[in-house]
Structures are given as C-alpha cells and as structure tokens.
Amino acid sequence: MTKANTSRSTPLSEPSHQAMEQAAEWFALLRSGEASDADRAQWQAWLASARENVDAWHYVERISRRFEPLQGNPARRAAVSAFQRANEPCLKRRETLLGIVTLLGVGVLGWGCWSHTPLPGIAMARRADHRTATGEQREIFLSDGTRVWLNTATAISEDFSIGQRRLRLVAGEILIQTASDPLRPFLVDTPQGSLYPIGTRFTVRLDRGETFVAVYEGAVEVITAGGEGATLSAGKQTHFTERALAFVEVADPARQVWSQGILLADNIPLADMVRELRRYRPGHLGLSPEVADLRVFGSYPINDPDRALAMLESVMPIRVHRRMSWWVSIEPER
Amino acid sequence: MSTLEYEPITIEHLYDDHHAWLQGWLRHRLGNAADAADLAHDAFLRLLTKPRRFDSAPEARSYLCTMANGLCVDLWRRRRIEQAWLDVLAARPEDLVPSAEHQAIVLEALLxxxxxxxxxPPKVANxxxxxxxxEMTDREVAEELGVSTRMVRKYVARAMxxxxxxxxxxxxxxxxHGVPCSV
Structure with a gap:
C-alpha cells in the first residue's frame, strides 16, 4: 500500500466532502494496477496542496490497515469467498421474505383473529408444512432427526436455518423428541409464547387461547409473549396465555400417551373426556350436564373415537344417541 | 474539584425495571437463553457508557427495544460470517485448511x-x-465479478x-466535548 507522509494521528476535524471523495478516487486508481508514474506524481502534488487532503488520506490508510490480516494470509481467497457467501443477495431476499411472512402471520392476521373463527386454523394450517386432519395422527422426522408426533387437527411450520431450528405450532398438539444439535438451538413458537427445550421429550398443545406444555424428559424453558418465564423440568407441566403463566404442576402422564393412540383417563370428569374426544372426532358431540361430572377411568382408543364412546357407554350410566353420523349426544341412561 | 451537580442517571432503576423483560424479549427473538443474557448485558453496558435520560418507562422500553434489535442484527451478521467461514473451510481439501491461528485471524478481520x-450493496462490498x-488488480476483480474494470474502479472508490x-x-x-477543561 502506498504510504503518504502523515505523521499526525487522528485528525481533529472532519475533512471536507471534496477531500474525502478525492482521497477515495486516488486510492481506487493507485491500487488498480493501472496507475502510471505520472499518476503517482499527481497524487503527491494533491496531498501536498492542502492539509485536509492529508487528513482524508489518513483515513484511507486507517481503513486499509483493517485488511492487513487478510493481505499476507495464505487463506485470503478463502476468506473472500466466505465474505461473498455471507453477502449472497439470495440469502438476504429469503430473510426479507421470511420476515414479511412472519409479519403477515402474526401482525396482520393476528393469532387471536383466526383462533376465534369457526374453523380455527384452517387458513394458517393450509400454509403449514405438516398437518393432520381431525382424527388423524402422524409421526414425522425433521431434517435434523427430531421426531414429532402430530395429534389430531394439528398444523406446524418448520423454519430451520443456519442459526436455529424453529417450529411454529399453528394448531393442535405435538409431542417432540428433540435431536441434539449444539450449534442450532431448538425452539417452538406458539401464539402465546416460546419454548426452548434442552434435550427433551415434551408435548405442546393449543387450546382455547392457551398453550399447554408438559415435559417428560430433559427440561423446557418457557417464555410467554409478554416476557414471563419459567423452567419446566421432567415430570412438570404448565399452561400460559400471552400475559399470564400458570403455576408449574406435576405433569399428567395422559398428556403423552396419545402418541401411542391411547387416551388415558384417571379419575377425570366425563366433561373433560368428551372435550378430548371432540378433538379426534369430526362433527358435533354433545354432553348432557346431568352426566358431565361422572368420573372416567381406563384407557381408550383415540384412533377410533366411536369405539371409545361405545366403551364408555358399556361401563357408565350413559346413553350415546347417534342422531346423525355427525351429530352425537351423550345423555343419562333412562 | 466539584462533585457531580446533575441528577445521577439511575441505571440501577433502569436495570431493575427493564432487564427481565428485555432478556425475555431477546430470548424470544434469538431462540437462545445464553445469547439473550449476553445481549441484555451489552445493552445495559451501552447505557452505562452512554447514559441517557428517560422521562417515562415506555420511552425507556422502546429505546431498549430498538437498541437490542440492533444488537440482534449485529449478532446475526456475525453468525452468518462465522458460518460462511466454517462452510468454506469445510469445503477445502484438508491440506489447504489454514492453521487454527490463521483461521482465527481471518475470522476476526472478516467480522x-x-x-x-x-x-x-453486496457487489460493491465484494x-x-x-x-x-x-490485492487483486481491477482486471482480476472484473473477471471474477463479471463487470467492467471501470465498474470495479467505481465500486472501490465508492466503498472507500x-x-x-x-x-x-x-x-x-x-x-x-462538553467537558470542562481543568487547568
């Protein structure tokens, strides 16, 4: 690099725009490989003609020095390709697009908006990467080896990038067994907040404007959209809205076995049981308040909700009325 | 020597009121608790070195958000450079991989x-x-980027x-500035 006679350290005032512009142009010419002796002589004359030219050139030298670690380095070509790669415009565009999609999803549509529509999640679920229909369950493997079981009427979006593995639960319920990847943290977003699992097996469920989390292995860090946080260790569960995080309690093992097609009832009110069955069964399932508080025990096949209903009918004082295939109601036995 | 006349900036107050949510917000954005803790720390460190007055909690909150967002972007850029450098190294035959020391020097310079x-614009920066x-000539750069040498000269001058x-x-x-001179 051509050095000028600049003894002073940082100049105290900013050189004029003209001086800076000329310094940049001189630099571009002198280093181009095409500068002649006459050019160099002219540059010397330019430097000598004004103090602020020397000041401006001082900056050129300072900036050039930042490249010195590359200049003498055998890996400099590799370094430059890394720089180019990091600057690839397509990568930038992709990020912008993702940004817009995220904004649309969360900002314009709003989570609250679609969750109150009669067919929740349909609009979002159609755009999701993985989804199940009502009554359907599915197990998938993500590209990093993470196992995800999708429960009935579930939709998730996958956004795996260089820095992180992000899943968005759009509707329904998932059970996740994360694969380890020390370089890319895993996280699950729900409309109410985010979950940061650490080597875990856990379930996440969206229900009536709340996120339910239960951890079976490892730990999960919960952060609500409002910034509240808690750490759930194995065997613990909680639920939260955007603003409020419930107390951590002992995890209900029933929240995990659905992945094996089983609905486990351990002394739960029939009303809760029916609410669960509704998730797996298209159509209307009514429950008479007179039997809503009956207690339910046992394991039921959730892949076949009609059979589960028949089983309930055989052990409890209830009658299942099939008015139409899509309209069933549970009433007291007469 | 006179003591400080002006009201001290209560960074402790700011910290108490805003650190927890800021860290939560960062964790939400970054997907990583450790990075979030680091950046929240950096944000308050900046407030310490360049104190500011806030007239209301929302004002402080929005300032911190903007600053933290800038820190996130910086972090992402750093990560992207680091990843690109690792990718390039991984694609090289083993005997061409620079020593650990050279790798570190290059990465620091790149950052x-x-x-x-x-x-x-990426083309100008590249x-x-x-x-x-x-230290490539204009002709060499022009060939690599598929532009004219005149363009390369313009790019270099513009970037400089x-x-x-x-x-x-x-x-x-x-x-x-604004510091009273002591005799």
Missing amino acids: EIDAMLHSL AFVMAVGC LYCIRLDARQAVEELP
Whole structure:
C-alpha cells in the first residue's frame, strides 16, 4: 500500500466532502494496477496542496490497515469467498421474505383473529408444512432427526436455518423428541409464547387461547409473549396465555400417551373426556350436564373415537344417541 | 474539584425495571437463553457508557427495544460470517485448511470488515474486499465479478468513500466535548 507522509494521528476535524471523495478516487486508481508514474506524481502534488487532503488520506490508510490480516494470509481467497457467501443477495431476499411472512402471520392476521373463527386454523394450517386432519395422527422426522408426533387437527411450520431450528405450532398438539444439535438451538413458537427445550421429550398443545406444555424428559424453558418465564423440568407441566403463566404442576402422564393412540383417563370428569374426544372426532358431540361430572377411568382408543364412546357407554350410566353420523349426544341412561 | 451537580442517571432503576423483560424479549427473538443474557448485558453496558435520560418507562422500553434489535442484527451478521467461514473451510481439501491461528485471524478481520461494509450493496462490498483484501488488480476483480474494470474502479472508490465518512464521523463523535477543561 502506498504510504503518504502523515505523521499526525487522528485528525481533529472532519475533512471536507471534496477531500474525502478525492482521497477515495486516488486510492481506487493507485491500487488498480493501472496507475502510471505520472499518476503517482499527481497524487503527491494533491496531498501536498492542502492539509485536509492529508487528513482524508489518513483515513484511507486507517481503513486499509483493517485488511492487513487478510493481505499476507495464505487463506485470503478463502476468506473472500466466505465474505461473498455471507453477502449472497439470495440469502438476504429469503430473510426479507421470511420476515414479511412472519409479519403477515402474526401482525396482520393476528393469532387471536383466526383462533376465534369457526374453523380455527384452517387458513394458517393450509400454509403449514405438516398437518393432520381431525382424527388423524402422524409421526414425522425433521431434517435434523427430531421426531414429532402430530395429534389430531394439528398444523406446524418448520423454519430451520443456519442459526436455529424453529417450529411454529399453528394448531393442535405435538409431542417432540428433540435431536441434539449444539450449534442450532431448538425452539417452538406458539401464539402465546416460546419454548426452548434442552434435550427433551415434551408435548405442546393449543387450546382455547392457551398453550399447554408438559415435559417428560430433559427440561423446557418457557417464555410467554409478554416476557414471563419459567423452567419446566421432567415430570412438570404448565399452561400460559400471552400475559399470564400458570403455576408449574406435576405433569399428567395422559398428556403423552396419545402418541401411542391411547387416551388415558384417571379419575377425570366425563366433561373433560368428551372435550378430548371432540378433538379426534369430526362433527358435533354433545354432553348432557346431568352426566358431565361422572368420573372416567381406563384407557381408550383415540384412533377410533366411536369405539371409545361405545366403551364408555358399556361401563357408565350413559346413553350415546347417534342422531346423525355427525351429530352425537351423550345423555343419562333412562 | 466539584462533585457531580446533575441528577445521577439511575441505571440501577433502569436495570431493575427493564432487564427481565428485555432478556425475555431477546430470548424470544434469538431462540437462545445464553445469547439473550449476553445481549441484555451489552445493552445495559451501552447505557452505562452512554447514559441517557428517560422521562417515562415506555420511552425507556422502546429505546431498549430498538437498541437490542440492533444488537440482534449485529449478532446475526456475525453468525452468518462465522458460518460462511466454517462452510468454506469445510469445503477445502484438508491440506489447504489454514492453521487454527490463521483461521482465527481471518475470522476476526472478516467480522471487522463486515461491520464496516454491511450497509453497502453486496457487489460493491465484494469488489472492495477482493481488491483490497486479496490485492487483486481491477482486471482480476472484473473477471471474477463479471463487470467492467471501470465498474470495479467505481465500486472501490465508492466503498472507500463510504468507509472514510463513517470513520470521520466516528472520530468526531468520539472527541471529548462538553467537558470542562481543568487547568
């Protein structure tokens, strides 16, 4: 690099725009490989003609020095390709697009908006990467080896990038067994907040404007959209809205076995049981308040909700009325 | 020597009121608790070194959000450079992989250069880094980028002017001012 006679350290005032512009142009010419002796002589004359030219050139030298670690380095070509790669415009565009999609999803549509529509999640679920229909369950493997079981009427979006593995639960319920990847943290977003699992097996469920989390292995860090946080260790569960995080309690093992097609009832009110069955069964399932508080025990096949209903009918004082295939109601036995 | 006359900036108050949510917010954005803790720390460190007055909690909150967002973007850029460097190294035959020391030197230089050039269009920044970092002639850069040598010259001049102005502005900002001179 051509050095000028600049003894002073940082100049105290900013050189004029003209001086800076000329310094940049001189630099571009002198280093181009095409500068002649006459050019160099002219540059010397330019430097000598004004103090602020020397000041401006001082900056050129300072900036050039930042490249010195590359200049003498055998890996400099590799370094430059890394720089180019990091600057690839397509990568930038992709990020912008993702940004817009995220904004649309969360900002314009709003989570609250679609969750109150009669067919929740349909609009979002159609755009999701993985989804199940009502009554359907599915197990998938993500590209990093993470196992995800999708429960009935579930939709998730996958956004795996260089820095992180992000899943968005759009509707329904998932059970996740994360694969380890020390370089890319895993996280699950729900409309109410985010979950940061650490080597875990856990379930996440969206229900009536709340996120339910239960951890079976490892730990999960919960952060609500409002910034509240808690750490759930194995065997613990909680639920939260955007603003409020419930107390951590002992995890209900029933929240995990659905992945094996089983609905486990351990002394739960029939009303809760029916609410669960509704998730797996298209159509209307009514429950008479007179039997809503009956207690339910046992394991039921959730892949076949009609059979589960028949089983309930055989052990409890209830009658299942099939008015139409899509309209069933549970009433007291007469 | 006189003691401080003005009201002290209560960074402790700010910290108590805002650190927890800021860290939560960062964790939400970054997907990583450790990074979030680091950046929240950095944000308050900046407030310590360049104190500001806030008239209301929302004002402080929005300022911190904006600052933290900038820190996130910086972090993402750093990560992107680091990843690109690792990718390039991984793609090289083993005998061409530089020593650990050279790798570290290069990465540090790249991060500094990227921080300086990141607002420039990628083509301009790439031309500049090739020309100056690899000491390539305009002709060589032109061939690599598929543009004319005249264009390369323009790119280099433009990038250099941009850097000079950035540096000059910083130098002026860093000058001590408003400090009473002691005799």
